[in-house]
Amino acid sequence: MLSRKNKRRLLKVFSLFSVVRGYNILVIVLAQYLASIFILSSGRTLREVVFDLNLFMLVIASAATIAGGYIINNFYDSEKDLINRPRKTMLDRLVSQNTKLSFYFVLNFLAVIAASYVSFRAVVFFAIYIFGIWLYSHKLKKRPFIGNLTAAVLAITPFFAIFLYYKNLDTVIFVHASFLFLVIAMRELTKDLENLKGDLAQGYRTIPIVFGEKTSKWMLTALAGLTIIPVYFLINHFEVGYMDFYFYASVIALLFFLGALWKSQAKLHYLLLHNILKFIIVAGVFCIVLIKPNEWLRFIT
Incomplete structure (x- = not known):
């Protein structure tokens, strides 16, 4: 004890x-x-x-x-x-x-x-x-x-x-980074919606406070739409191995995110949306190994 x-x-x-x-x-x-x-x-x-x-x-x-x-x-x-x-x-x-x-x-x-x-x-x-x-x-x-x-x-x-x-500084790296940047930007805006009550009480001028929740949702929709651009190039113009399955799954997850976003009104709803974006980011980390799944053989070379 x-x-x-x-x-x-x-x-x-x-x-x-x-x-x-x-x-x-x-x-x-x-x-x-x-x-x-x-x-x-x-x-x-x-x-x-x-x-x-x-x-x-x-x-x-x-x-x-x-x-x-x-x-x-x-x-x-x-x-x-x-x-x-x-x-x-x-x-x-x-x-x-x-x-x-x-x-x-x-x-x-x-x-x-x-x-x-x-x-x-x-x-x-x-x-x-x-x-x-x-x-x-x-x-x-x-x-x-x-x-x-x-x-x-x-x-x-x-x-x-x-x-x-x-x-x-290969182009593929910046395309990967642009996808990550867009998802993180979505997460930050979703956090602002989630934290609306505390931000308002402390005088923060976040996007939901200044422009409203509806405008914030349209911005999130636009950011989700922009993620299609790096996903398209990563799948069709660069060698990403089996990680293309991750990008397909991410698009599906983002469509689900948007469907839930426009029905969301309470803090708990935005917390769920925040966790969806966090899951996409964390899953992307582990799915990096799918780019070159045989790369682990380099341990013995």
């Missing part, structure tokens, strides 16, 4: 894990490695990619920066989240704001140190990334359009660090 003191310590660990959204970071780390193995590192064996120390440091820098970003976002949104996510907020508040801020600076310092192992350009890249996350959390997220666009750009920024490291 754990003592009362140890139980509280364990709860604080869970609280900090909740604040930094450790599950999201694990998915991003996996995505960076899978993208490196199956898309970016042409000509390298699987073993060379997995045990590349420079890549490892870039992934560590990304994870630390993102974790710090979640902390600073939690710091600025604490009052809003108390309305939108009361249970999660109560768990998050088991760790004091001072402790969170201290951990925020430690994580950013760790990110810069890890990036410095790779190159000075990597340090500059992550310094700008850290500043961009702070600026978004402090100012930009309260503004319509620019807040949503900034959030989507920041979400895919860690992958650009890997692109630049491998110096692989």
